[in-house]
Amino acid sequence: MRKSQPTIGRRLLRAGIATGAVSAVLFAAAPPAFAANIAVTLSPNAGPVNAATTITATGTGLATDSTTSAMIDVRFVTATTCPTTNGSPSATSIAATGVTRDSANAVTFTTPNPLGTAPATYRVCIYGVTTGTPGTTAPLIGNASTATTAFRTFTSGTLSATTGPTSGGNTITISGTGVVGTGATVAATFTSGACSGTYATSGTSFAATSTVKNTADQATITVPATATAAGGPYRVCLYNGSTAGTSLLLASATATYQPAFPQAILSSSTGKNGGGNTITATLSGAFTGITPSVVFVNDASPCPTTYGTPTAGTVATVTNTDDVATITVPSGVLAPNGFNVCFYNGSSSSSGQIAAGNATYVPTLPSIVLSPDSGSTATATTITATSTGTSNFLLGVTSPGVTFTKSACPTTYATSGTNFAASSVIRISNNKAAITVPTTVVHTPGATSTTSWNTCIYSDASSGPLVGTAVYKVGAVLTVTAISPGSGPAQGGSSVLVTGTGFTPGMTASIGGAAINNIVVAPNGLTFTGTTTPRSSGTGLGLTVRTEAGSKTLASAYDYSFGITVMPNTAPAGSASVTLDVLGAGFETIGFASPTVPGNNADAHVYLVRSGAGAATAYDPTDNGSGGKTVPQIAECTNVLVISDLELLCTLNLTDTLTNAATPASAGTPVPEGTYTITVVDTGAVTPTAGVTKSKITSGSTFTVADY
Numbered sequence: 001m002r003k004s005q006p007t008i009g010r011r012l013l014r015a016g017i018a019t020g021a022v023s024a025v026l027f028a029a030a031p032p033a034f035a036a037n038i039a040v041t042l043s044p045n046a047g048p049v050n051a052a053t054t055i056t057a058t059g060t061g062l063a064t065d066s067t068t069s070a071m072i073d074v075r076f077v078t079a080t081t082c083p084t085t086n087g088s089p090s091a092t093s094i095a096a097t098g099v100t101r102d103s104a105n106a107v108t109f110t111t112p113n114p115l116g117t118a119p120a121t122y123r124v125c126i127y128g129v130t131t132g133t134p135g136t137t138a139p140l141i142g143n144a145s146t147a148t149t150a151f152r153t154f155t156s157g158t159l160s161a162t163t164g165p166t167s168g169g170n171t172i173t174i175s176g177t178g179v180v181g182t183g184a185t186v187a188a189t190f191t192s193g194a195c196s197g198t199y200a201t202s203g204t205s206f207a208a209t210s211t212v213k214n215t216a217d218q219a220t221i222t223v224p225a226t227a228t229a230a231g232g233p234y235r236v237c238l239y240n241g242s243t244a245g246t247s248l249l250l251a252s253a254t255a256t257y258q259p260a261f262p263q264a265i266l267s268s269s270t271g272k273n274g275g276g277n278t279i280t281a282t283l284s285g286a287f288t289g290i291t292p293s294v295v296f297v298n299d300a301s302p303c304p305t306t307y308g309t310p311t312a313g314t315v316a317t318v319t320n321t322d323d324v325a326t327i328t329v330p331s332g333v334l335a336p337n338g339f340n341v342c343f344y345n346g347s348s349s350s351s352g353q354i355a356a357g358n359a360t361y362v363p364t365l366p367s368i369v370l371s372p373d374s375g376s377t378a379t380a381t382t383i384t385a386t387s388t389g390t391s392n393f394l395l396g397v398t399s400p401g402v403t404f405t406k407s408a409c410p411t412t413y414a415t416s417g418t419n420f421a422a423s424s425v426i427r428i429s430n431n432k433a434a435i436t437v438p439t440t441v442v443h444t445p446g447a448t449s450t451t452s453w454n455t456c457i458y459s460d461a462s463s464g465p466l467v468g469t470a471v472y473k474v475g476a477v478l479t480v481t482a483i484s485p486g487s488g489p490a491q492g493g494s495s496v497l498v499t500g501t502g503f504t505p506g507m508t509a510s511i512g513g514a515a516i517n518n519i520v521v522a523p524n525g526l527t528f529t530g531t532t533t534p535r536s537s538g539t540g541l542g543l544t545v546r547t548e549a550g551s552k553t554l555a556s557a558y559d560y561s562f563g564i565t566v567m568p569n570t571a572p573a574g575s576a577s578v579t580l581d582v583l584g585a586g587f588e589t590i591g592f593a594s595p596t597v598p599g600n601n602a603d604a605h606v607y608l609v610r611s612g613a614g615a616a617t618a619y620d621p622t623d624n625g626s627g628g629k630t631v632p633q634i635a636e637c638t639n640v641l642v643i644s645d646l647e648l649l650c651t652l653n654l655t656d657t658l659t660n661a662a663t664p665a666s667a668g669t670p671v672p673e674g675t676y677t678i679t680v681v682d683t684g685a686v687t688p689t690a691g692v693t694k695s696k697i698t699s700g701s702t703f704t705v706a707d708y
Contacts, residue, residue: 055151079123157252185241189239475547502549577652
């Protein structure tokens with residue numbers, strides 16, 4: 001039986017080599033031959049000098065025999081034709097990178113970066129083998145070596161403007177090192193795709209009205225009317241002439257050029273969510289003889305060039321003059337989106353665009369303040385929602401709807417899932433509403449002491465748009481049941497223990513408006529300790545506790561008793577001038593005369609008080625029946641200087657005592673040794689009877705007159 005001839009033998013015979021010479025040929029390692037040198041097309045056929053470009057070469061049967069990427073070699077050749085074998089890479093035969101066999105008909109590869117140093121035309125030559133790797137003797141299997149299929153490199157230029165009127169006629173410049181070069185002739189095109197390696201104006205590529213070389217680094221281009229807004233954006237391409245298929249690409253702009261429709265000036269680029277407000281758009285002569293249609297288009301997309309079929313809720317109501325359109329913003333204009341304002345010459349699907357707003361229109365939600373802005377979990381608390389500034393978020397709204405959710409507020413009213421309707425909503429005014437929080441708004445215990453809920457306010461409780469939002473916080477139920485002790489001096493400094501529930505770190509508390517400092521909350525949240533601060537005296541004062549869950553007040557919880565501290569608290573008998581430093585509270589409000597007028601007048605006074613012999617006795621201004629006081633002052637501290645609400649200075653004269661009369665007078669005797677009380681009163685007047693409220697008295701500091 002005759003053996004089949006080896007495959008390689010068949011290939012050698014196909015090349016015209018005699019069977020008898022097989023052995024010699026194998027030793028010579030000559031490359032196998034291919035049936036044809038395939039003409040290919042390139043996509044793209046141009047790229048920048050200083051950046052890598054990925055190219056696909058396509059030709060029928062191009063890689064039929066080279067079955068793997070490793071069998072293929074691609075070169076950029078400066079000669080006018082491709083060499084028959086690949087040879088070694090050189091400056092005139094530059095190897096491509098990333099060669100990939102896509103199919104039997106296509107090969108993809110990438111230009112080296114840089115590819116040369118200046119714009120140039122390269123022949124793309126593709127070589128391949130049937131086994132192994134190409135080496136330096138691989139035969140040519142495909143080439144792109146005609147003017148229309150060669151690869152052209154170019155420089156990059158910068159445009160002086162990237163937009164202009166849709167009617168064209170304006171001029172722009174393209175600039176960059178060597179973008180024009182040394183040639184005298186230059187031409188430009190505007191193309192919606194990539195720049196072609198040679199000049200072309202067919203399809204979506206339009207010739208510039210004129211192109212003028214300014215320098216080797218700049219050219220001025222007049223934009224053609226054929227480069228319309230609808231066809232953009234365009235790549236601006238610069239050539240060394242205007243001969244189709246022959247003139248070569250010199251430069252391409254780094255940015256695209258987009259002709260713009262005329263811009264109508266919007267009177268406002270913002271407004272309330274859900275529309276209903278009016279704005280104007282001004283553009284000279286734009287609306288003459290037509291009733292324009294205005295559509296608000298989500299700014300994620302540009303204005304469609306024709307009216308088409310707008311999304312529901314985006315078509316505005318419009319009245320107009322020749323120059324001004326008055327627009328009622330439609331209901332579908334909802335935050336947080338922005339919108340392009342698009343003008344058309346009618347309302348049929350084919351009506352063309354005539355203008356666009358000069359700014360993106362953004363519906364906004366006003367700033368809403370809740371009072372209170374926090375409360376206890378699962379508690380039907382009534383709060384108010386008020387818009388700040390001049391924002392009337394309820395203007396035109398008669399029956400607002402409100403929901404509470406831990407997620408983002410839906411753009412329209414909804415109560416499904418975790419959106420809970422308010423128990424009641426009362427519209428108070430254009431900028432204020434009263435809302436009762438539903439008991440479904442609860443705190444979720446965890447790492448934080450409160451849970452935040454979004455308060456979502458809508459134009460109605462059906463499907464109305466969102467008109468305002470705010471955050472309401474809930475925490476453990478807050479109660480205040482007791483404070484111990486229930487009284488302390490006006491100077492403050494007393495330690496107190498408060499009991500209740502829901503106390504949290506960071507909370508605050510006050511008594512009659514005076515803060516409690518140094519608050520320490522027990523781990524179980526049922527008690528806290530703190531220190532009182534100074535306050536003018538008073539009884540039945542409320543204790544207010546505020547946490548992130550809200551505030552609670554325990555009425556008639558604490559008394560601030562009258563009391564002062566005096567330094568020094570002793571002086572030798574017969575001292576003519578003793579300066580006292582008196583510490584207390586409320587000194588700025590009780591009305592000292594300046595200078596001090598001693599006596600029983602209605603001014604505030606600082607008295608030295610003693611009744612008879614022995615221990616100090618509390619001051620009593622009740623009429624003793626003779627026009628004097630039941631327990632009077634024996635001397636007075638004059639020249640009062642109030643330093644602050646908590647401190648004053650005065651001068652005490654111990655060389656003379658006062659008589660106890662309606663109008664005290666000098667008794668002509670010094671203050672005897674003994675123990676006395678320094679007393680501060682808001683009025684020195686005699687009280688007619690014991691049944692009448694006595695003067696406000698701040699007392700409790702003992703002063704001793706004695707020699708030491």
